[in-house]
Amino acid sequence: MRIELRGITKRFGSFTANDRIDLVVEPGEIHCLLGENGAGKSTLMNVIFGQLQPEEGEIVIDGETIKFANSGEAVRRGIGMVHQHFMLVPVFSVAENVVLGFEPTKSFDRLDRKKAADEIRRVSKEYGLEVNPDAVIEELPVGLQQRVEILKALSQDAELLILDEPTAVLTPQEIEALMAIMRSLAKAGKSILFITHKLKEVRAVGDVITVIRQGRVVGSVPPTTSEAELATMMVGRDVKLTVTKEAAAPGDEVLEIRDLVVRDDRGLAVVNGVTLNVRAGEIMALAGVQGNGQTELVEALAGMRRIESGTITVRGRDVTNNKPREMLDEGLGHIPEDRQRNGLVLSMSVADNLVLNTPRRAPFARRGTRNLDAVEQNARQQVKDFDIRTTSTRELVSSLSGGNQQKVIVARELSRPLAFLVASQPTRGLDVGSIEYVHRQIVNQRNEGLGVLIVSSELDEVFALGDRIAVMHEGRITGVVDATTSRETIGLMMAGASSQSAHD
Amino acid sequence: MTDLATPTPSAAPKVIPVGRTRVIGYITAGLGLFVLLAFGLGSSGNAHSVLTFTPVNTSTNAPWSIGALTVLTRYWNMAAGLIAIAIGVHMIVRRPAKGAMVRFGVAAILFLFALLLWAGRDPGPSQGLHVNLTSILIGSSALAMVLIYGALSGIMCERAGVVNIAIEGQFIGGAFFGSVIASTTNNFLLATLAGAVAGALLGLVLAFLSLRYLSDQIIVGVVLVTMMSSLSSYLNLQVLSPYPNLNTGNLASNIAIPLLYKIPIIGPVFFNQSGFFYFMIVLVSLISFGLFKTRWGLRVRAVGEHPKAAESVGINVIRTRYINVVLGVAIAGVGGVAFMASQGAFQVGYTSGLGYVALAALIFGRWRPSGAVSAGVLFGISAYLALNLQTYNIPISTEILGMFPYLITIAVVAGLVGRVRPPAADGQPYKRD
Ligand SMILES: Nc1ncnc2c1ncn2[C@@H]1O[C@H](COP(=O)(O)OP(=O)(O)OP(=O)(O)O)[C@@H](O)[C@H]1O
Ligand SMILES: [Mg+2]
Numbered sequence: 028m029r030i031e032l033r034g035i036t037k038r039f040g041s042f043t044a045n046d047r048i049d050l051v052v053e054p055g056e057i058h059c060l061l062g063e064n065g066a067g068k069s070t071l072m073n074v075i076f077g078q079l080q081p082e083e084g085e086i087v088i089d090g091e092t093i094k095f096a097n098s099g100e101a102v103r104r105g106i107g108m109v110h111q112h113f114m115l116v117p118v119f120s121v122a123e124n125v126v127l128g129f130e131p132t133k134s135f136d137r138l139d140r141k142k143a144a145d146e147i148r149r150v151s152k153e154y155g156l157e158v159n160p161d162a163v164i165e166e167l168p169v170g171l172q173q174r175v176e177i178l179k180a181l182s183q184d185a186e187l188l189i190l191d192e193p194t195a196v197l198t199p200q201e202i203e204a205l206m207a208i209m210r211s212l213a214k215a216g217k218s219i220l221f222i223t224h225k226l227k228e229v230r231a232v233g234d235v236i237t238v239i240r241q242g243r244v245v246g247s248v249p250p251t252t253s254e255a256e257l258a259t260m261m262v263g264r265d266v267k268l269t270v271t272k273e274a275a276a277p278g279d280e281v282l283e284i285r286d287l288v289v290r291d292d293r294g295l296a297v298v299n300g301v302t303l304n305v306r307a308g309e310i311m312a313l314a315g316v317q318g319n320g321q322t323e324l325v326e327a328l329a330g331m332r333r334i335e336s337g338t339i340t341v342r343g344r345d346v347t348n349n350k351p352r353e354m355l356d357e358g359l360g361h362i363p364e365d366r367q368r369n370g371l372v373l374s375m376s377v378a379d380n381l382v383l384n385t386p387r388r389a390p391f392a393r394r395g396t397r398n399l400d401a402v403e404q405n406a407r408q409q410v411k412d413f414d415i416r417t418t419s420t421r422e423l424v425s426s427l428s429g430g431n432q433q434k435v436i437v438a439r440e441l442s443r444p445l446a447f448l449v450a451s452q453p454t455r456g457l458d459v460g461s462i463e464y465v466h467r468q469i470v471n472q473r474n475e476g477l478g479v480l481i482v483s484s485e486l487d488e489v490f491a492l493g494d495r496i497a498v499m500h501e502g503r504i505t506g507v508v509d510a511t512t513s514r515e516t517i518g519l520m521m522a523g524a525s526s527q528s529a530h531d
Numbered sequence: 532m533t534d535l536a537t538p539t540p541s542a543a544p545k546v547i548p549v550g551r552t553r554v555i556g557y558i559t560a561g562l563g564l565f566v567l568l569a570f571g572l573g574s575s576g577n578a579h580s581v582l583t584f585t586p587v588n589t590s591t592n593a594p595w596s597i598g599a600l601t602v603l604t605r606y607w608n609m610a611a612g613l614i615a616i617a618i619g620v621h622m623i624v625r626r627p628a629k630g631a632m633v634r635f636g637v638a639a640i641l642f643l644f645a646l647l648l649w650a651g652r653d654p655g656p657s658q659g660l661h662v663n664l665t666s667i668l669i670g671s672s673a674l675a676m677v678l679i680y681g682a683l684s685g686i687m688c689e690r691a692g693v694v695n696i697a698i699e700g701q702f703i704g705g706a707f708f709g710s711v712i713a714s715t716t717n718n719f720l721l722a723t724l725a726g727a728v729a730g731a732l733l734g735l736v737l738a739f740l741s742l743r744y745l746s747d748q749i750i751v752g753v754v755l756v757t758m759m760s761s762l763s764s765y766l767n768l769q770v771l772s773p774y775p776n777l778n779t780g781n782l783a784s785n786i787a788i789p790l791l792y793k794i795p796i797i798g799p800v801f802f803n804q805s806g807f808f809y810f811m812i813v814l815v816s817l818i819s820f821g822l823f824k825t826r827w828g829l830r831v832r833a834v835g836e837h838p839k840a841a842e843s844v845g846i847n848v849i850r851t852r853y854i855n856v857v858l859g860v861a862i863a864g865v866g867g868v869a870f871m872a873s874q875g876a877f878q879v880g881y882t883s884g885l886g887y888v889a890l891a892a893l894i895f896g897r898w899r900p901s902g903a904v905s906a907g908v909l910f911g912i913s914a915y916l917a918l919n920l921q922t923y924n925i926p927i928s929t930e931i932l933g934m935f936p937y938l939i940t941i942a943v944v945a946g947l948v949g950r951v952r953p954p955a956a957d958g959q960p961y962k963r964d
Contacts, residue, residue: 076843078842078843097842097845097847097963098842098843098844098845099842099844099845099846099847100845102844102845103845108843110843114837114839114840114843114844115837115840116832116833116836116837116840116841117836117837117955118836118952118955119829119832119833119836123829124840127829127830127833127840127841127844127846128830128841128844128845128846129844130826130829132825132826135825136825136826136827137824137825137826138824138825138826138829
């Protein structure tokens with residue numbers, strides 16, 4: 028499918044999210060879109076997908092000008108989309124989500140569940156994206172949900188596939204696999220629009236790279252362009268792609284986890300005897316393939332999941348099975364892996380979301396009433412410091428771009444005195460400029476004595492931040508090593524080898 | 532791509548501890564203790580109760596006769612109490628992940644049964660009164676039927692994401708028009724149709740205000756109930772009072788199913804009922820099948836859980852909601868006709884909150900038709916007993932007895948809060964970007 032956008036303009040009120048965008052995707056082409064958080068990439072994709080109506084401009088598909096009234100029409104015209112914020116029904120099974128809208132049926136409108144499950148098994152085998160068709164979405168970690176979202180788009184045999192940041196929560200192997208899928212689809216003549224913030228991926232898989240800044244096309248370049256040049260085009264200034272950090276000067280233990288056992292929603296002990304400690308002034312990176320118990324471990328630390336046995340100690344105080352509120356009082360900062368579910372109240376403003384963890388304290392509360400001036404002032408400061416792109420601090424946080432929503436959480440968690448910070452994929456969906464800033468902030472706080480636990484399936488981040496690296500596999504810590512350990516060793520440990528045998 | 536499969540941790544799955552189960556366990560055990568002490572030990576050792584099983588319903592002469600059963604009140608009730616205590620203690624200790632409400636339901640039925648035996652005991656205050664089990668079940672079935680109609684209506688609306696708290700008002704509307712049409716045409720099919728149309732129109736109002744103008748659905752619901760109860764008083768005064776032949780003798784006759792209705796005890800309860808009862812059973816099966824087995828149901832539930840996701844695969848959220856609300860409220864309208872036809876005529880205020888109990892049945896039944904049936908039966912029996920225990924000379928005032936079904940409702944709903952999950956988008960206005 029050849030798709031051409033001519034002068035697409037999309038406004039939200041007085042704010043122009045897309046400003047006269049021209050773009051052509053040829054059949055068999057992998058077209059990458061790069062741009063800062065809030066540049067207007069997702070908005071543009073939603074316009075193509077029929078979810079948003081542009082104010083101006085037209086979309087031409089194979090020579091024919093078309094107008095989609097809704098995304099159903101776009102899907103029927105052969106467009107598939109992987110959404111940045113998944114369009115999955117949490118209480119449905121994987122199979123139900125994948126077939127929704129295109130259900131195979133038997134007589135009397137009955138769902139053909141067997142056919143649906145078989146079809147999913149076939150597609151997931153074909154593309155190497157294994158998931159259990161009967162698993163319920165809300166019980167899956169985000170990485171697996173991402174797989175389902177991709178499967179859903181692939182199962183429709185789309186002629187144009189839109190992938191809006193599909194790699195943000197995938198493991199390196201999954202990303203490899205996805206890129207292989209993209210290449211084979213392109214070879215078969217399908218067109219692909221691919222959004223990512225990882226410059227490496229763009230250069231590895233793209234045929235053409237188009238950079239967008241503040242709603243406008245900055246230019247299109249070939250994939251041979253260097254990462255530094257791409258970053259500069261995107262952000263409009265030079266960006267340091269790796270943080271330089273001073274050696275850690277660890278102090279006393281702030282967080283001690285001993286023999287922790289935690290069950291997941293199905294009752295399985297997915298954290299199965301974890302022992303780990305984090306000292307003040309150091310960053311402990313917890314590496315591991317998603318779904319090995321990290322999610323539940325973090326939830327237990329945040330007081331959001333019951334601890335079956337074992338203890339958690341913060342600065343010598345037993346905090347096992349504390350409530351979330353009590354954990355906040357102990358000085359916990361928490362960046363959750365699923366920002367929309369556990370990090371934000373989407374129907375509240377940016378300013379209110381920025382004080383969610385401290386609404387009852389001075390200066391945001393006074394004698395039982397809220398101090399809205401202080402809330403507003405705080406919001407202005409954070410929006411400026413963290414470069415949160417929003418038209419106003421009163422804007423609903425749901426209307427922010429994905430990366431900017433993430434920045435709201437990071438800003439909130441880092442802006443009060445903490446004892447320790449637990450961060451799951453803290454830079455998920457952030458652009459290179461913002462990653463630089465957030466990494467810098469975390470390192471600065473570490474220098475001032477904060478203990479940090481970073482949970483990430485992304486080795487780049489693990490190595491960029493970690494002073495020590497712990498690897499988790501099947502609910503256990505397979506080893507704690509220092510940051511000079513090779514990637515290969517860590518990779519082996521992530522697959523289950525102990526640190527001893529991995530070294531040999 | 533070998534190491535991508537999800538890990539399979541070695542530990543076997545165990546029950547998930549749920550704090551609430553304990554609370555319900557305590558309530559259940561407490562209920563059992565009360566039965567044991569008040570109804571068991573509260574009856575003297577030589578007291579006995581007589582259970583009979585012949586419907587007093589005169590339209591069909593019982594072709595069979597089953598003798599009366601005399602039981603020793605004290606020991607039967609002590610047994611009932613002990614069973615309820617055992618169920619409660621089991622819940623406190625083992626905290627089963629599922630079935631807490633079913634267990635509570637069983638204990639509540641035991642409670643009601645013991646209450647009956649106790650009320651009819653001899654020697655006791657109401658000597659000579661037998662406990663006619665079959666009659667009680669028949670009487671309860673009429674109330675249960677109405678509650679189930681109401682709960683089904685709620686299921687249709689809320690599964691698609693629109694809260695319908697105006698079931699009470701829709702009962703009233705259906706009952707009013709049903710009575711007028713039944714009286715003028717003497718045809719219950721037409722009356723049912725009239726009730727359904729009245730309901731559909733009310734549904735249209737609810738859908739229009741909440742889908743087009745994104746009004747708060749609870750407030751629209753309250754307004755609808757208030758409007759319907761005032762309107763029905765007004766029309767009653769202006770129309771039904773001056774023309775009494777518009778509202779007369781509308782008792783729906785029973786249709787006995789050959790042979791089956793002769794089954795002792797339950798035959799007359801299930802197989803000698805009005806058409807409304809059978810229609811309700813058809814509806815329950817249809818909606819249950821539709822919601823969980825068909826493409827239509829999958830789409831409706833998607834709309835109620837995550838309208839954006841539904842929209843993104845081409846499902847028309849607004850249209851789905853319109854259709855479901857209109858159909859759902861039509862069902863409530865039919866429920867109103869059914870109630871009217873079991874009472875014989877329309878009366879102002881005679882639904883006395885049944886629509887709200889239906890709402891509780893919807894929650895107790897976890898937004899499922901099968902659950903609505905269980906809840907409807909439990910609430911139906913307790914509501915019927917509250918009305919009819921007055922014939923026994925028991926030392927409890929009728930006002931207190933009248934509170935009984937609502938007390939059970941409160942206990943049930945309080946025990947459930949936080950345990951059952953409504954559809955995620957229930958009650959939330961949906962706006963396309
Ligand atoms: N419904 C909306 N109402 C108001 N503003 C909106 C709405 N949707 C998006 N915006 C604004 O449009 C801008 C572009 O958002 P968009 O989601 O397209 O960014 P993006 O390029 O995808 O960024 P990211 O990389 O963070 O996902 C943002 O500044 C956002 O605040
Ligand atoms: Mg985006």
